[in-house]
Amino acid sequence: MSFTPNHTPFELTPDQLRETTLNYASSPLYLDNEEWENDDNPYRRQLRPQIIEHLDFSVPLPRPEILAYSALAANRILASIYEADLMFLPKAGFEAKRADFDLFYSHSNRIRGEMIRPYLERHVFGFLDQEVEVSGDWTKESLTAFLGELANSPTEPTLSELAIEKSANPQRAARNWLIQFAPDFLSEASPMIRNVMGYYGPVQSDWFKVIIDEFGYGVHDTKHSTLFENTMTSVGLRADVHHYWQYYLNSSLLMSNYFHYLGKSHELFFRYLGALYFTETTLVDFCRRAANLLTSVFGEEADTRYFTEHVHIDTHHGRMVLEKLILPIVDQCGEGVIPEIVRGFEEFQVIARIADQDFAAQVDWMDSGPVNKELHDPVWAKVEDGSVAAPVAHLIEPRGELSNTHHHDGDELCHIVSGTMKFVSGYDSHQILEAGQGTVIWKNRLHGAVIESEECVYEIHSVGDYRACLS
Numbered sequence: 001m002s003f004t005p006n007h008t009p010f011e012l013t014p015d016q017l018r019e020t021t022l023n024y025a026s027s028p029l030y031l032d033n034e035e036w037e038n039d040d041n042p043y044r045r046q047l048r049p050q051i052i053e054h055l056d057f058s059v060p061l062p063r064p065e066i067l068a069y070s071a072l073a074a075n076r077i078l079a080s081i082y083e084a085d086l087m088f089l090p091k092a093g094f095e096a097k098r099a100d101f102d103l104f105y106s107h108s109n110r111i112r113g114e115m116i117r118p119y120l121e122r123h124v125f126g127f128l129d130q131e132v133e134v135s136g137d138w139t140k141e142s143l144t145a146f147l148g149e150l151a152n153s154p155t156e157p158t159l160s161e162l163a164i165e166k167s168a169n170p171q172r173a174a175r176n177w178l179i180q181f182a183p184d185f186l187s188e189a190s191p192m193i194r195n196v197m198g199y200y201g202p203v204q205s206d207w208f209k210v211i212i213d214e215f216g217y218g219v220h221d222t223k224h225s226t227l228f229e230n231t232m233t234s235v236g237l238r239a240d241v242h243h244y245w246q247y248y249l250n251s252s253l254l255m256s257n258y259f260h261y262l263g264k265s266h267e268l269f270f271r272y273l274g275a276l277y278f279t280e281t282t283l284v285d286f287c288r289r290a291a292n293l294l295t296s297v298f299g300e301e302a303d304t305r306y307f308t309e310h311v312h313i314d315t316h317h318g319r320m321v322l323e324k325l326i327l328p329i330v331d332q333c334g335e336g337v338i339p340e341i342v343r344g345f346e347e348f349q350v351i352a353r354i355a356d357q358d359f360a361a362q363v364d365w366m367d368s369g370p371v372n373k374e375l376h377d378p379v380w381a382k383v384e385d386g387s388v389a390a391p392v393a394h395l396i397e398p399r400g401e402l403s404n405t406h407h408h409d410g411d412e413l414c415h416i417v418s419g420t421m422k423f424v425s426g427y428d429s430h431q432i433l434e435a436g437q438g439t440v441i442w443k444n445r446l447h448g449a450v451i452e453s454e455e456c457v458y459e460i461h462s463v464g465d466y467r468a469c470l471s
Contacts, residue, residue, distance in 0.1 A: 010115075014058035017119050021057060024112040025049035025077060029103055032404045033246070036424070036448070041097050042088035042241035043104035045080050046404045048073065057119055060126025067250050067358060067444040068409050074120040075253035079183060081113035081120075082260035086190050091240055121261050124254060132346045138338035140330050146342065147277055147322055155285040159360035161293055168367045171235075172428050174297045176366070178232055179244045179427055180252040180359060184259075185228040185306070186241050189214035194263035195272060201332060206324040213313055227306035234303035235294070246405040247427045249446055251358035255351050262344065270337045273326050274344030278352075281318035287311050358444075365445040366429040373431050376438035379413050379469045383461050388469050390461040397451045397458075405448040411466040412441040414449075419456030424448045440466045 012020060024030075030047035038044045055070045065071070084105060090097055103109060160177060167173035189211050196208050216222035229239035238244070262272040288311045291304035326341060382388040390413070397403075405424070414423065415438040423439055424430045425447050431439060432452070441447060441460075463469055 012115065012119060014056065017058055017116060018053060018055070020112060021077065021116050021120075022049055022052045024109070024116060025052055027103065027109060029100060029109075030080070032402070034400070034402055036246055036402070036450075037238070037243050038240075038245055040090045040092060040240040040243070041100060042090060043097065043100040045076065045242060045245050047076050047080070048404055048406060051406070057116075057123045060122050060129075061124065063127045063131055065409075066124070066127055066254075066354060067407075069407055071124050071254070072250040072407065072446075074123050075250055075257055076248075077113075078117065078120050078124070078257045078260070079253050081117050082191075082257065082264060083187070084110050084113060085194075085264075086187060088187075088241055117264075121265075125258070125261060128347045128350065131350050132343055134339040134342045134346065138342065139335055140327065140338075143330065143338050143341065144322070144327065147281075147326070147345070150278065150281050151318060155282060157289055158286070158356045160356050160363075161289060163360040163363040164293060164297065167363050169429075170297045172366065172426075173363045174294060175235060175237055176247065176362070176427050176429075177359065178235065178237060179247050180249055180355075181228070182232070182244060183242070183248060183253060183256040186225050186239065188225045188228070191259035191263040192272075192276070194260075195266075195269060203325055203328050203332070206320070206328075209324075210317055210320060213317065222309075224306065224309065227303075227309055230303045231294070231306045234301055235298050244427060246448065247446070249355075249358050249362055250407075250444075251351075251355035255355045258348065258351050268340075268344075270329070270333075270340035271344030271347065273321070273329060274341040274346075275348035276344075277318065277321045277326060277341075278345045278348050280321050283310050284315050284318065361444075362426060362446060365442055366426040369423075369425055369429060369431045369439075372440040372442070373433070373437065375440045375466065375470075376413065376415065379440060379463065379466055380415055380438060382469045383413060383415075383463070388461075388463060390463045392462070393460045395458055395460065397456050399451055399454050401451045401456075403449040405446050407444050407446050408441060408462070409443065410462055410464050411443050413461040413463050413466065413469075414438045414441055415459045415461065417457040417459065419451065419453035419458070421456050421458060422450045422452050424450070442466075 025047040026049045029043055030045055030049060032048060033044070033046050051069075052073065055073055057070065057074055061068060061071055094101070164170055164173040164177060192211055192214070196204055196211060198204070212218070214224050216224065216226065220226055232239040259272070259275065262268045262275060287307040291307040291311070294302040294304050294307070330338060379388075383390060414433070416433045416435050418435045421433045422430050423433050425445065433439060
């Protein structure tokens, strides 16, 4: 029998990628919301498809641009793609949400997502190829010594923790902090489960022991995600999946998505091991500090068992990941896999630093709301007298029009011509803007708005760096 193979790699051109991404994001599940929060519906995620035609996902973002709006859009889409592999049910009222359930898990939603996933991953994670370099000859002994340094190194409070402590409103800052963990912690260990399917020997069984711990040994009340739900509700937050979708920062999704990215792409299996060791080892001190911080901010009403449990269990997990997973895998697969393990270890550190810096900046942004409102006047004066020439968008919106959360790639000036706007800079953080007022909007800072008058006429001026307008 004559047969000529006709195998060609699957590729999308930039135009095809944009069109397919727009088709995916235009699902009724992903359109803009009329409310700030999703009400116990894990299938609804706001992807702002109306903006996608203006974005280019076809190239990796360089490190200085990793917080650009296209990264936020890509990370929101990736989270939705990854989670179509997971099972989500609402806490109540399933029948009313059955159509959304069917659509979220439909072949159309999943197939379109898989077509664009590798390109979006390259867009947001491609910078790591330049950011992390692993060189030299690695042995099992040098790997053990390298990883052991982390376990023996003291850790300092993160920028996020310090920002909460110093915030003008520590409770607001801490609630926003917990919200950033929700994409990962409410479905905790789900990316990890991707790695225990298949067949690869004793390591597979030992890894499953870690997962059993994460799932509370089969007892729902001790499942780690249940403990985190209790933490959220104890400080006045809702715990239904993606209730606070619009308040997730770009970098929070980047960090959560990273483990799905590694777990979904099995060629990155060894990187996952390195990233897992880093997170399990560093969580011990972090969770101890987090429990103390939440108690300091909220008092004894804060349920910190999620964090105190991790202080105990991750001391064991860090050692177990090294001794039962990483070193046996090196024995099984050879020292040639060590650079990939080290790469995962280093990559996740980079992403964790980005997320830490991003959240600290967001706390500063929320705290600076009144100051940014005051800065409107001097910046507007420069725009009005022609000293600053900036591109401008003129908008007219009716009562209740909600601008779903987003951010800009440069500083902007919002100027209210008439009407009233509630300008939102995070969960429980807003300024009321009346005619003649406005606010400076910082580059890369998450925000949204809702109209609170019958009509609001306003302008958005792309001023670049607002500080240059003050000189």
